[in-house]
Amino acid sequence: MSQHWITDRMHKIDASGIRKVFDLAANMTNPVNLSIGQPHFDTPEPIKQALKDAVDSGKNAYSQSQGIKPLLAKIQGEIDEAYGHTDRQAFVTSGTSGGLMLALSTLVGPDDEVIVFDPWFVMYKHLTSLVGGKIVEVSTYPDFRLDVNRVADALTDRTKVILCNSPCNPTGHVASVEEMQALAELARDRDVALISDEIYRSFCYDGDFVSPAKWNDQTIVIDGFSKSHSMTGHRLGYCHGPKHIIEQMIKLQQFTFVCAPHPIQWAGVAAWDTDISHFVEEYRGKRDFVRDSLSENFEIHGGDGAFYLFVKAPWGTGTEFVQEAIRNNLLIIPGNVFSSQDTHFRISYAADDEVLHRGVDILNRIAKR
Structure with missing residues (x-):
């Protein structure tokens, strides 16, 4: 049938x-x-109130694909201060899942390889399959630390992306400065795209969060509000990375997600300032x-x-x-x-x-x- x-x-x-x-x-x-x-x-209540106010004041139509200016200004201001990269651009995505989908669709083609760390977040494998790529697993057992030598051994001429997640779902591992610096420098030196999924970065208990973007200005960072502000159903994320990559992702967003939900973006403005x-x-x-x-x-x-x-x-x-x-x-x-x-x-x-x-x-x- x-x-x-x-x-x-x-x-x-x-x-x-x-x-x-x-x-x-x-x-x-x-x-x-x-x-x-x-x-x-x-x-949190201020975020819910901001959403209600946005709906009541008529902010219910499409926004620009890259996001509303007040939210973009807050995101861009923080990443400029954190990294000082002259070419790093941010935009607003429909959840971190939307950001991951756009990034992999932009970077990965048929039979290209994406390195993930085992154990991995379940979506990585399936999104890679959807864009025609192939997952290459690098084990982190038994202690879930990132061994850059294992990553180097897994690289081939088909490797397009290394996808890392710290703090990690499902292990809760937070990569150390040494782990992140080594991974960032390997990706830079071998000319492989590095995607850093940082959705849990607010939840670090035994040390400070560190992003590989500190050592590799070509890192594509995926982040959002779902976990930090309990907004999983609101579908609000953001991404930042080198401008030439971000422009392609925004172009793809125009023809897929169109934009993140407009009134939710105004809730995001309030979330950014919520402790x-x-x-x-x-x-x-x-x-x-x-x-x-x-x-x-x-x-x-x-x-x-x-x-x-x-x-x-x-x-x-x-x-x-x-x-x-x-x-x-x-x-x-x-x-x-x-x-x-x-x-x-x-x-x-x-x-x-x-x-x-x-x-x-x-x-x-x-x-x-």
């Missing part, structure tokens, strides 16, 4: 990983949910509690930022351990959703403290099975 209408590229996109988890969870009653990759707090440091401190405490509570029964690396722990299963595969957790009414994600290995599972500690207490109790109990 109409099955032959579907293009081959869609068959390279496998949505089965997380679907299997939620199929298993379908019959759970009031589960202890440590699976959700978004903040557990609501969007979220108390949320960061709250999540630092949650990280400390979960990590400390599990340390006796589980091997844990990473966890320096974002709001995830990527924990090694104490017995069986990651999938088998998650199945047992689900049987005990705990919802977590098996590591093979994010990785070529099936040895770990991901916890999100973006949850109420009572839920975290219940979750660690279940995990410690089933670890001793």
Whole structure:
């Protein structure tokens, strides 16, 4: 019938990983949910009010594709101060996912290679497939650090992009100055595009965030408001990089997303000036509690930022351990959703403290099975 209408590229996109988890969870009653990759707090009130005001004042039509001037001025001003690159330009995207889609579509063609670090954010693999590219995995096991020698060994004449994510989903690893500088300089010296996904940069608990753009002025940075300001449903991101790349991305945005949602951009102006440091401190405490509570029964690396722990299963595969957790009414994600290995599972500690207490109790109990 109409099955032959579907293009081959869609068959390279496998949505089965997380679907299997939620199929298993379908019959759970009031589960202890440590699976959700978004903040557990609501969007701060000044941001919601700015959105309402924008809608009420008629800011509901298209904006310029690159974004509204007040928001662009705030973003551009900060990146100019941070990097001092004469050629670095910013624009507003429809979420960080939109920014990633535009960047990969601009840089990657059929059979080009994109280096990602295993474990990776699930979208990287599928977006690369969608634009016709091929993922090349560089392992970060067992401690999730970025080994530039492994990256150098993975480079070929087909390598177009190195895609890094720090703080990392799913591991919570925050790359050190040494790791980032080495990666930035390798990409620069080998003339490979470097995309830095910095959506979790506000959530660093044990040291300062550092971007590879500090050492490589050709770095394309993807960022946004979803995680830092709990605006996941608002779809507001931004990107900055060398002007000749950004111009191509804006051109593509004109014919795809058109623009980020206009009234949401005015909410972004308010978000830029909204202090979220108390949320960061709250999540630092949650990280400390979960990590400390599990340390006796589980091997844990990473966890320096974002709001995830990527924990090694104490017995069986990651999938088998998650199945047992689900049987005990705990919802977590098996590591093979994010990785070529099936040895770990991901916890999100973006949850109420009572839920975290219940979750660690279940995990410690089933670890001793």
